[in-house]
Amino acid sequence: MEAKADIGLIGLAVMGQNLVLNMNDHGYSAAVYNRTVSKVDEFLADAARGRSTIYGARSVEEFCALLKRPRKIMLMVKAGAAVDEFIETLLPHLAAGDVIIDGGNSHFPDSTRRTRYLAEKGIRFIGTGVSGGEEGARHGPSIMPGGNPEAWPLVKDILQAIAAKTADGQPCCDWVGQEGAGHFVKMVHNGIEYGDMQLICEAYHVMKQGLGMDAARMHEVFAEWHKGELDSYLIEITRDILAFKDSDGSPLVEKILDTAGQKGTGKWTGISSLELGVPVTLIGEAVYARCLSAMKEERTEAAKVLAGPASGKIPVPDPKAFLEDLRQALLASKIVSYAQGYMLMREAAKEEGWNLNYGGIALMWRGGCIIRSVFLGRIKEAFDRDPNLRNLLLDPYFRSVIERCQGSWRRVVAKAVEAGIPVPALSTALGFYDGYRAERLPANLLQAQRDYFGAHSYERVDQSRGKFFHTDWTGTGGKVAAGTYEV
Numbered sequence: 001m002e003a004k005a006d007i008g009l010i011g012l013a014v015m016g017q018n019l020v021l022n023m024n025d026h027g028y029s030a031a032v033y034n035r036t037v038s039k040v041d042e043f044l045a046d047a048a049r050g051r052s053t054i055y056g057a058r059s060v061e062e063f064c065a066l067l068k069r070p071r072k073i074m075l076m077v078k079a080g081a082a083v084d085e086f087i088e089t090l091l092p093h094l095a096a097g098d099v100i101i102d103g104g105n106s107h108f109p110d111s112t113r114r115t116r117y118l119a120e121k122g123i124r125f126i127g128t129g130v131s132g133g134e135e136g137a138r139h140g141p142s143i144m145p146g147g148n149p150e151a152w153p154l155v156k157d158i159l160q161a162i163a164a165k166t167a168d169g170q171p172c173c174d175w176v177g178q179e180g181a182g183h184f185v186k187m188v189h190n191g192i193e194y195g196d197m198q199l200i201c202e203a204y205h206v207m208k209q210g211l212g213m214d215a216a217r218m219h220e221v222f223a224e225w226h227k228g229e230l231d232s233y234l235i236e237i238t239r240d241i242l243a244f245k246d247s248d249g250s251p252l253v254e255k256i257l258d259t260a261g262q263k264g265t266g267k268w269t270g271i272s273s274l275e276l277g278v279p280v281t282l283i284g285e286a287v288y289a290r291c292l293s294a295m296k297e298e299r300t301e302a303a304k305v306l307a308g309p310a311s312g313k314i315p316v317p318d319p320k321a322f323l324e325d326l327r328q329a330l331l332a333s334k335i336v337s338y339a340q341g342y343m344l345m346r347e348a349a350k351e352e353g354w355n356l357n358y359g360g361i362a363l364m365w366r367g368g369c370i371i372r373s374v375f376l377g378r379i380k381e382a383f384d385r386d387p388n389l390r391n392l393l394l395d396p397y398f399r400s401v402i403e404r405c406q407g408s409w410r411r412v413v414a415k416a417v418e419a420g421i422p423v424p425a426l427s428t429a430l431g432f433y434d435g436y437r438a439e440r441l442p443a444n445l446l447q448a449q450r451d452y453f454g455a456h457s458y459e460r461v462d463q464s465r466g467k468f469f470h471t472d473w474t475g476t477g478g479k480v481a482a483g484t485y486e487v
Helices: 014-025 038-045 060-065 081-093 108-120 133-139 149-162 181-211 215-225 233-243 265-276 281-293 296-305 319-352 358-364 375-385 396-419 424-436 443-454
Strands: 007-010 030-033 054-056 072-075 099-102 124-131 142-147
Touching: 007 014, 007 060, 014 030, 014 133, 014 149, 030 038, 030 060, 038 054, 060 081, 072 081, 072 149, 081 099, 081 108, 099 108, 099 149, 108 124, 108 142, 108 181, 124 133, 124 149, 124 181, 142 149, 142 181, 142 358, 181 215, 181 233, 181 265, 181 281, 181 319, 181 396, 181 424, 215 233, 215 319, 265 281, 265 319, 281 319, 281 424, 319 358, 319 375, 319 396, 319 424, 358 375, 375 396, 396 424
Parallel strands: 007 030, 007 072, 030 054, 072 099, 099 124
Antiparallel strands: 124 142
């Protein structure tokens, strides 16, 4: 069989089909395979009809034979065991120097493991995040590749060709780092996505319940917000959702059950933050908010017996001014969300030995992906000014925005709390900001408590860092301290 395909793709679900069509549009021939072989025929007869350089395969052996060497194979299958199974199925048909690309939402430790395992067999592995959903896959996603650096030159042209482009034509795709770095950055991207979505939902809740606004009026507000500093894909689709009517002419959004699903990447971000000791509090609250939403039956029962503010309304003399407060609170919280995400990436890079380009990551997120926004251009500029920037909050631009928004932010959180409207993401973002700017926190008392009951020791303000002390608080304790440890 003649080897005539530039790249092969396995997994013809929505993302896989659209990526193949995208590749083909950019002049690359492609071989396709799916475990359920009938999907290959359906794809060729429907979405890929008339495309003479997309070749269907009915077996793995036939699929691999269609590929030019070194073979480049992209897996768009369910994360986890399915990826490992396909790798094992492919290996007997591959040769040294071939490339396997996992484009699913894999957990980054799996990508690290696969990179090392396949390198031992002479196969080059890439674990890449792909963001943008169906539309992005078809017309240009954000692509975040990591893995074996030897593989990158072999697939760079294809991946950058199909990726989204910034206004000045730069591809939203570049090498992230070795082993699991690509999927780690995609995981953090998804965590920030969780945070952004929750913040928008809380703004919607404040408008709807607190101010008594209907969907049409909220649509107008989000349309206006989309024109300014909050210009982003998620604000844009929220605007459109609020305008969408059901068959009876009423807003469809109000007929959707208030229980949210999740696929795990937000949870992984939270777990990673705990393992690395990085306070990614906003993303954590966004994950917990989805968990709480899923407790629909319990909440329905609790609503009947648990008391709160009677009206749930926010009395404001000037609703227009309060909406501006809400916009600024959303913007300030968004800055905190990204600041926390970048804190996590910085700590992970230190732990894993990755050399991450933080400005480049912002550029990759600038187009194609779910969190794309004008905001990301500012992050790129911040790291251009200072590549070693420790925290986005310390950048002059972001610091000035926070200072401008701070009064609005506090008013919104206070009014929401008074009205009994839950704003966990808005409030935890403010709590983090106040904690980060506090020279002194009450952890001195916490350390005293730990030393009292567990002899865990403490440092003193009048002594050099690294010297630990223990006090016999009761007069009946021993002299042995338990020591300390770092999370």
